Amino acid sequence: MPFKVFVFFFFYLLLQSPIWAAELSVKVVEPFADMRTGPASEYPVFHVVERGEQIEVLKQRTSWYKVRTATGQEGWISVDALAQTIGPNNEPVAIARSDFAQYQQRDFEFGLFYGQLEKTNAFSVTAAWVLTENIVTELSFTQALGDFSENRLWLARVQHFMFPEWRLSPYLSLGAGQVRTKPNATLVQSGSETRTSDVMEVGFGLRYYLLENFVARLEYKNLLALTDRDEQEELNEWKLGFSVFF
Amino acid sequence: METRIFSVFLILLGCLLPAFAQQVPPLVVEPEVDRRQINDADIDTEDFEVGLFYGQISIEDFSNSSVTGLTLAYHITENIFMEASYGQADAGLTSFEQLSGGAPFLTDDEREYRYYDLGIGYNFNGEVFVKEGWALNSDFYLMVGGGSTDFGGDNHFTLSLGGGYRLFLTDYLALRLDVRDHIFSSEIIGEKKDTHNIHYSLGASWFF
Numbered sequence: 001m002p003f004k005v006f007v008f009f010f011f012y013l014l015l016q017s018p019i020w021a022a023e024l025s026v027k028v029v030e031p032f033a034d035m036r037t038g039p040a041s042e043y044p045v046f047h048v049v050e051r052g053e054q055i056e057v058l059k060q061r062t063s064w065y066k067v068r069t070a071t072g073q074e075g076w077i078s079v080d081a082l083a084q085t086i087g088p089n090n091e092p093v094a095i096a097r098s099d100f101a102q103y104q105q106r107d108f109e110f111g112l113f114y115g116q117l118e119k120t121n122a123f124s125v126t127a128a129w130v131l132t133e134n135i136v137t138e139l140s141f142t143q144a145l146g147d148f149s150e151n152r153l154w155l156a157r158v159q160h161f162m163f164p165e166w167r168l169s170p171y172l173s174l175g176a177g178q179v180r181t182k183p184n185a186t187l188v189q190s191g192s193e194t195r196t197s198d199v200m201e202v203g204f205g206l207r208y209y210l211l212e213n214f215v216a217r218l219e220y221k222n223l224l225a226l227t228d229r230d231e232q233e234e235l236n237e238w239k240l241g242f243s244v245f246f
Numbered sequence: 247m248e249t250r251i252f253s254v255f256l257i258l259l260g261c262l263l264p265a266f267a268q269q270v271p272p273l274v275v276e277p278e279v280d281r282r283q284i285n286d287a288d289i290d291t292e293d294f295e296v297g298l299f300y301g302q303i304s305i306e307d308f309s310n311s312s313v314t315g316l317t318l319a320y321h322i323t324e325n326i327f328m329e330a331s332y333g334q335a336d337a338g339l340t341s342f343e344q345l346s347g348g349a350p351f352l353t354d355d356e357r358e359y360r361y362y363d364l365g366i367g368y369n370f371n372g373e374v375f376v377k378e379g380w381a382l383n384s385d386f387y388l389m390v391g392g393g394s395t396d397f398g399g400d401n402h403f404t405l406s407l408g409g410g411y412r413l414f415l416t417d418y419l420a421l422r423l424d425v426r427d428h429i430f431s432s433e434i435i436g437e438k439k440d441t442h443n444i445h446y447s448l449g450a451s452w453f454f
Contacts (some may be wrong), residue, residue, distance in 0.1 A: 024288060038383040040324035040371040059290040062324050112328065112364045114392055123392055123405035143394055145403035185399035214322045244322060
């Protein structure tokens with residue numbers, strides 16, 4: 001008899017224990033939730049989870065969640081459907097949705113840009129760390145490939161967002177770094193050689209929050225290369241790009 | 247006598263006790279449960295995709311070569327993704343070099359074809375019906391990107407256009423077929439021209 005009581009309590013505790021109580025088990029409280037065969041709205045609905053059914057959340061891809069029903073059916077439900085479920089203590093499920101409010105809380109931002117640096121094609125990758133609502137620090141690497149030379153720029157900059165709460169928001173930037181100019185192979189024969197100079201930049205940009213964690217940015221920059229020669233070199237750059245934030 | 251006093255005491259007690267009992271605050275058991283917020287941060291996300299590919303590239307004027315490379319993608323929405331890719335191939339001989347048997351145009355180092363590409367893609371999601379009752383998820387995608395190609399001793403700005411097809415074997419494992427045109431302008435064999443370097447490849451990718 002004590003053994004049976006022990007066994008009963010063991011299983012009772014096991015089921016109650018938060019480790020085993022399926023951590024991400026949620027209950028559908030809306031009349032129904034559509035389950036699709038894949039993580040996109042284009043995939044067909046093959047099952048409907050009814051009100052009161054318990055579902056287990058397995059994984060996430062973009063704004064879709066893979067779930068398993070009590071009967072073992074597996075499929076994908078949308079973030080909207082998951083946001084309307086409740087947890088074991090009847091609390092709503094907190095979903096960190098990527099929206100504009102989330103954007104304002106971001107810590108990091110990574111971007112890809114295409115642009116023109118003095119009429120040559122330029123590509124940039126950037127990584128930014130958000131200090132405050134208004135101030136963002138950013139590192140960038142740019143490769144500009146022209147007919148006569150290849151420029152590589154490393155820059156660190158500070159951006160100031162005057163109106164961070166606007167969806168379309170202007171910003172100013174100040175930066176410093178280095179530029180390495182390598183003449184193309186055909187010009188090497190004519191005596192040109194690779195040179196590195198310090199560079200300073202001042203820029204103006206516009207960013208627009210698009211959707212999810214996706215932002216578009218347009219920038220104009222004026223760069224001043226402090227060359228060894230008698231005159232300094234002034235460069236203009238236009239960039240259009242996208243960035244994602246986390 | 248003593249019994250009588252005792253019974254009076256009991257009666258008094260009996261009268262007082264309910265009144266006393268009412269003064270005791272009702273016993274409330276506070277459940278010792280952590281009201282854990284269910285949070286989607288606990289859920290495993292699979293928005294990144296890493297892949298390897300192998301295929302053939304036709305390097306304009308320099309015959310065909312095999313190309314190998316890797317890709318890293320980040321899926322922003324169900325349709326939009328960003329992808330970085332790197333590939334390498336070793337260019338062959340031009341027809342002229344083969345026919346004349348003369349001095350080669352490029353050194354072995356210059357013949358190494360290396361590119362990187364940063365692009366954005368759009369998925370058209372769908373399904374493939376293998377047989378009755380068995381369907382695999384798939385998507386067809388179009389991509390546009392840009393980057394740099396290191397060939398013939400120089401880096402060339404490269405525009406990449408193309409598309410591909412992903413066949414999901416499981417949620418996180420996909421087979422990929424890619425076709426890409428890498429366009430860059432080059433003056434390796436004389437006059438400057440836009441070269442089209444078309445590659446197709448087969449690959450596998452892993453979502454994590």
